Amino acid sequence: MTWQPYHIVFRLRSPMHIGSGSVGNIQRTRPYVTGRVFWGALTMRIARNNQIHESVSESVYTDIGEKVHKWIACTYFYPATLTDDGVYKILWPWDKPDNFKHRLIRSYASTALDYPMQSAAEALLHESEFISPYTLDTGKPVFLTGYIFVNDQCEIDWKSALQKLQFGGDRCYGWGDVKLERCEPLSNNNVLFRGMAAFHGNEERPVISPNDKLLLLAHTMAKSVNADGDIEPLVGREWRNNGQAGQHVGFTGICFTPGSILKQAANFTIGNFGVWQLIE
16 A cells, blocks of 8 residues: 655635634634544535536535545645745745744624514624735735655546636635646655655555644644643534534544654554554
8 A cells, every 4th residue: 555645735715724722712723724624625525526417415425525534535735825936835824923923814894684574693893814815014825735655546536626726614615725736646756735744655544744843834743742842622513413513523633732742753554534643
């Protein structure tokens, strides 16, 4: 069983909201695309591509989702800008976080309407943060860069699905629209994120190791990991059979957040939703 890594770059074409809880009436966004969000977008698109002339049932989504878990793994996707030399410069959210927010994060206020009263519905005014499709200081286009790892036994058409993805919330309003800019196999050196990590193939799951900066670049299961950083319970709403969309809350585990720093070198497998698991 072997895994082929691909470098993937999307151009962000509309505001993008990756849910990260709320503070008061402010719906916060994460500053990156999580593996769960990528998995959900890819699963939805593959399922709909396969069912062009009929509605997609719950069982089809479930089946495709399990196949994506089995045959495709991913990193998280981070915002980047394109330099004059044609290099995608990643904007790490933990590197000068105030500057990151100033350059990329804005918010949009809205409310539900009470149509009989012809007024705003009471207590439903909210403000949604989003990642801007253009940098707010220089007006440069914003890209999303990351990697996927495809099993040599993969039987789903993931390449066509990459052409038409939407990430995050408020997609019915056009948010989260992306355009595929690059999908290229990695060379033999298997260096990720311009040297921030390396990929090791020919395993049951893809294996990744951070470079000498020892930065965790995805949520990482906290058990047995010796690191400095924030810890959070990683959860997400799911659609289970015989239920309704978003009613089930899936719990992945207690994780170190991206940007945490390891105290010693280590190797990790990339599991479902792009979550890292320490190889002990």
